[in-house]
Amino acid sequence: MRRALRLAEKARGWTLPNPLVGALIIKDERRIGEGHHTGFGKPHAEVEALASCTESPEGATLYVTLEPCPHQGKTPPCTDAILKSGIAKVVIAALDPSEKANGKGVKILKDAGLEVEVGLLNKEAMELNKEFFTFHQKKRPFITLKAALSLDGKISMDRESKTSLTGDKTQIFLHQLRHEHQAILVGAGTVLSDNPHLGVRQVKGRDPLRIILQGERELPRDAHVFRDSNFLVLKNQKIESLLKSLYEKEVISVLVEGWSEIFTAFLEADCVDEMKLFIAPIFLGESALPFANLKEPLQLKKTKLQEIGRDFLLTALVEQSADAHVAEKTAASKDKKLNKQVGIRKSRKAKQSE
């Protein structure tokens, strides 16, 4: 199954909005076939694996990272292909959370008399497709917030135009991130002041759908973001309704590359799943623009750090507070909440001895 997960990972970015899937066929302890879903519209992993078999898959075991699909989509149902092949046993890492599947694939296989096991390396399989699972479970896209920050959490010296904080190597990472997300989102202000390209050029990849949040101001028709039809202009609106409309459009992941206002709105809506902070070794000082206007502390977790030239990239999940602190809103509870939730301790007065 580990190999199947690795195979699946190869296609990151290319399968969107489909999930990443890998499959392996084992017979008498020999690997007789393997494959992965290589791109949107292309054959599914199970079909690829079956097609690659070096001998008959009859009686063999199929290992697949996601529940085989029971429905006709761009390609025929994988369950049909499996049943036709004579496969005797199917080991699945994770169930497909989408409404069309969600156990239906397993049921078809079991009803046909196949042995089916679910759950091997389940956690890893869900991590592999965290965007896809978030999309179906939360009924909204997986949101990655990307910002280039100074050490004092600032993004620009002033509002006129964006200060470029990070070095050239960081651009490569950024373009890879764009490729790995189905869409990228910026505000109208960014289009007006920076006229960004928002495409993928520094790595081999696909351009994400460019979502522009429009406010009062007209956007110039000749802006780079309108260079082809791969864009979507949405009215500036409440984040909740924005996410609802992106869910309906089957956008499973969005890279938010905004300014303070957009970052603040997403964070306040408590719907940021992951942060990608490119941090430059500079303090911009007190007059610079903060990355977001945070009224409350924001705790990150599962941090991962990478050095990129003179910058570094902090990848982290956001401690989402929705479940925990809805009820607490008074000033008195604020402090307690901070200590409890955010995990920071205040030193005891006149006792602390560090």
Add this chain to the structure above:
Amino acid sequence: MRRALRLAEKARGWTLPNPLVGALIIKDERRIGEGHHTGFGKPHAEVEALASCTESPEGATLYVTLEPCPHQGKTPPCTDAILKSGIAKVVIAALDPSEKANGKGVKILKDAGLEVEVGLLNKEAMELNKEFFTFHQKKRPFITLKAALSLDGKISMDRESKTSLTGDKTQIFLHQLRHEHQAILVGAGTVLSDNPHLGVRQVKGRDPLRIILQGERELPRDAHVFRDSNFLVLKNQKIESLLKSLYEKEVISVLVEGWSEIFTAFLEADCVDEMKLFIAPIFLGESALPFANLKEPLQLKKTKLQEIGRDFLLTALVEQSADAHVAEKTAASKDKKLNKQVGIRKSRKAKQSE
């Protein structure tokens, strides 16, 4: 010489205010002796190396990381010991910058007919004792600014007491830092609000001299910082005069563990040599206290990053601006200066295409 540098490094913290020194004696391509300065008041590296010789050092070559001392201090002059030993050649990595030495050791050896070479691994030898070289060259202590920061560059939620941002593992690194500095400096406010110990307990080490900057308020006699005589209370004063008085007291390195006001004062005086920033994966938000009140950007260089549990430590040198931008003070030049010195670029309007 590399081995001599490594030997010297072993005693970091223990020799203060003396430099770290290592020495090797080579005869007919065999290492016949080696040693390092192990602690303040203990024999110098050259003497240790001579004492360890497994055969007569007559005619041998001495490799030493710092120029041998020509003067009587806590121990007799090393030049005497070298001359007595019959050593024929001395290879020195760096000259001793102190007034008592500074070429005098080399002269004595040369005048006595020994072959002397200076400069092998000079850069590494100066890095090894950067505090000592800074002390003699700039006639002030080497200043390390240590702060525990949030991702938005804040140090505490409020002024009442310090918010503990970093985890337990970070404490071990902090205590090691204290051991490696001759002195530690805090403001009276820290003593009054936190009653810190400022000692070294989590690693084997020596307590640094505790320097407390006193303002208007009286300090409590029973504060932890006064637990033994290893402290120094100085009146709050201009940083320049403070550094002058520490230079006169032969304090070669100071770890500044202050609050915003102290950090700001040291940074404004342009005398911070190194920063040790322990960064916790949290944003404290806009109402929290900033690490320093910076009017201008502060560029760091030669950054080094370490993960420490859930925190990370950024070690960096400070781009000192004294030489470069004294003359420029107008608003017009501010922007140009920023772009030039701080190395950050502003995106070109309507042309930029990221």
